[in-house]
Amino acid sequence: MTTLTPLVHAFVSHFGEMGSHWGINRTVGQIYALIFVAPAPIHADEIAERLSFSRGNVSMGLKELQAWRLVKLRHVPGDRREYFEAPSDAWEVFRTLAEERRRREIEPTLSMLRNALLETPSNEADRVAQERMRGMHDLIDLLTTWFDDVQRLDPHTLAKLMKMGAKVQRLLEATGALKPRNDPKPDPKPDFLRSEADHG
Amino acid sequence: MTTLTPLVHAFVSHFGEMGSHWGINRTVGQIYALIFVAPAPIHADEIAERLSFSRGNVSMGLKELQAWRLVKLRHVPGDRREYFEAPSDAWEVFRTLAEERRRREIEPTLSMLRNALLETPSNEADRVAQERMRGMHDLIDLLTTWFDDVQRLDPHTLAKLMKMGAKVQRLLEATGALKPRNDPKPDPKPDFLRSEADHG
DNA sequence: CGGAGGTTTCAGTGTTTACTGAAACTTCAG
DNA sequence: CTGAAGTTTCAGTAAACACTGAAACCTCCG
Numbered sequence: 235m236t237t238l239t240p241l242v243h244a245f246v247s248h249f250g251e252m253g254s255h256w257g258i259n260r261t262v263g264q265i266y267a268l269i270f271v272a273p274a275p276i277h278a279d280e281i282a283e284r285l286s287f288s289r290g291n292v293s294m295g296l297k298e299l300q301a302w303r304l305v306k307l308r309h310v311p312g313d314r315r316e317y318f319e320a321p322s323d324a325w326e327v328f329r330t331l332a333e334e335r336r337r338r339e340i341e342p343t344l345s346m347l348r349n350a351l352l353e354t355p356s357n358e359a360d361r362v363a364q365e366r367m368r369g370m371h372d373l374i375d376l377l378t379t380w381f382d383d384v385q386r387l388d389p390h391t392l393a394k395l396m397k398m399g400a401k402v403q404r405l406l407e408a409t410g411a412l413k414p415r416n417d418p419k420p421d422p423k424p425d426f427l428r429s430e431a432d433h434g
Numbered sequence: 435m436t437t438l439t440p441l442v443h444a445f446v447s448h449f450g451e452m453g454s455h456w457g458i459n460r461t462v463g464q465i466y467a468l469i470f471v472a473p474a475p476i477h478a479d480e481i482a483e484r485l486s487f488s489r490g491n492v493s494m495g496l497k498e499l500q501a502w503r504l505v506k507l508r509h510v511p512g513d514r515r516e517y518f519e520a521p522s523d524a525w526e527v528f529r530t531l532a533e534e535r536r537r538r539e540i541e542p543t544l545s546m547l548r549n550a551l552l553e554t555p556s557n558e559a560d561r562v563a564q565e566r567m568r569g570m571h572d573l574i575d576l577l578t579t580w581f582d583d584v585q586r587l588d589p590h591t592l593a594k595l596m597k598m599g600a601k602v603q604r605l606l607e608a609t610g611a612l613k614p615r616n617d618p619k620p621d622p623k624p625d626f627l628r629s630e631a632d633h634g
Numbered sequence: 635c636g637g638a639g640g641t642t643t644c645a646g647t648g649t650t651t652a653c654t655g656a657a658a659c660t661t662c663a664g
Numbered sequence: 665c666t667g668a669a670g671t672t673t674c675a676g677t678a679a680a681c682a683c684t685g686a687a688a689c690c691t692c693c694g
Contacts, residue, residue, distance in 0.1 A: 241553050241560050248546045255539055257455045271563035288684045322566050324573035339455055346448045353441050360441050363471035366522050373524035376596055383599030391603060396576055399583030403591060409609050488654045
C-alpha cells in the first residue's frame with residue numbers, strides 16, 4: 235500500500251470494500267483494481283509488495299481472477315515470470331462479468347427451478363409455490379435470452395441503442411413493428427404478469 | 435425445516451446457498467424464499483418454526499428484507515402480529531432488487547469514480563489510471579441511465595421488446611433511425627471504446 | 635543434473651460474521 | 665395499572681473465512 239498514489243489507493247480500497255458485497259473477497263477485489271489501473275502488465279511480486287499481501291495470498295487471488303477471466307496472462311520476452319493484465323475496455327469487462335455471474339448463479343437457479351416445475355404439486359400450498367417459481371423462471375429466462383441476443387451487437391451500436399433508451403418504443407410503434415399496448419392475439423407466454431392474488 | 439414439502443425445501447435451500455454469493459446471508463435468503471412461495475402472508479413465529487431459526491435471528495432477517503424492500507408488512511384483522519408477504523410479480527421483484535443494488539453498490543462506486551476524475555493526475559501512471567477509471571465511469575453511467583429510462587415502460591411492452599432482442603437493430607436501421615455502423619459525425623462521448631494500448 | 639527463480643499448497647492463526655437464548659422493551663385489553 | 669402477547673436488542677459463542685509464512689513443488693538455464 236505504500237507505493238500507491240492517493241488516486242490509485244482510493245480506487246483499490248473501494249474495490250476491496252465492494253468485493254465483500256460481491257462474491258469475491260477484499261484481497262481479490264484489490265488485486266483486480268490494481269491490475270486494472272496499471273499502465274502495463276504486472277507480476278505477482280509487484281502486487282504483493284504494493285498491496286502488502288503475502289505471496290501465497292496474491293497467488294490465490296490471481297487464480298480466482300483467472301477463473302473469472304478478468305485478468306489475462308502475459309509474458310515479457312526474456313523474463314520467465316507471469317505478468318497480468320486486465321482488459322481495459324469496460325464493455326468487455328462488463329460482458330465477462332455478466333457471463334461468469336450467469337454461469338455461476340443464474341444457471342444453477344434456472345436448473346433448480348426447472349426441476350421444481352417438473353414435480354407434481356402434492357397439495358394446494360405446493361401448487362401456489364410452483365406458480366411463483368414459474369413466474370421467476372420465466373422472467374429469468376426472458377432476461378437471459380435477451381441478454382444473449384443483444385450482447386452480440388457491436389458495442390458502438392449497442393451504445394447508440396441505449397442512448398435512445400425508451401425512445402425505441404415510440405419509434406417502433408410508429409413503424410408498426412410494435413402495437414401500442416392492446417394486442418389482438420395474446421402472446422404465447424405472458425405468464426409472469428399474472429397477478430396471483432388468489433390466496434385465502 | 436421439518437414441515438416443508440420437498441418442493442419448497444429445495445427452493446429454500448437453494449436461496450440459502452445463493453444468499454452467500456450475493457451480499458445477503460444464508461438465513462436471510464431462506465426467509466425470503468419461504469415468504470416468496472407462501473400462499474398467504476406469514477408471521478415471524480411461523481418462519482422461525484418452519485426453518486428452525488431462533489426468533490431473534492428471524493427478526494433480524496426480516497428487518498434486512500424490509501430494508502431491501504423485498505417483503506411487505508401486512509396486518510390481519512383481530513391479530514396484533516405482523517405478517518409478511520413478498521410481491522409475487524417477478525418483474526417487480528427484479529426492479530426492486532436492481533434499484534437497491536444500484537443504491538448500495540453502483541452509486542458509491544460512481545461517486546468514488548467521479549471524485550477520482552476530478553483529481554489532477556500527478557504523474558504518467560496516474561494519468562493512465564484515470565483514463566481507465568473514466569472508461570468504467572462512462573459505461574456505468576450509460577448503463578444506469580438506460581436502465582432508468584427503460585424501467586418505466588410497462589412490463590408487457592418491455593417483454594415484447596426483449597423478445598425482439600437484436601432484431602430491434604435491423605428494424606431501426608431500416609427506418610433510418612440508426613445508421614448501419616459508419617457514422618458521419620462522431621458521437622459526443624464514445625470514449626469507452628478507446629483501445630488504450632499506449633503503455634511502454 | 636543442480637540450483638536459481640519462480641509458483642502453489644497448506645497447516646495454523648486471527649478476524650469477521652452468523653446465530654442463539656435470554657432479557658428488555660412495546661402495545662394493548664381489561 | 666397490570667399482565668399477556670408479541671417484538672427487538674444484545675452479550676456471548678460457534679462457525680466460517682481470510683491471511684500468513686514456510687515448505688513443497690515446478691521449470692528452465694547452464
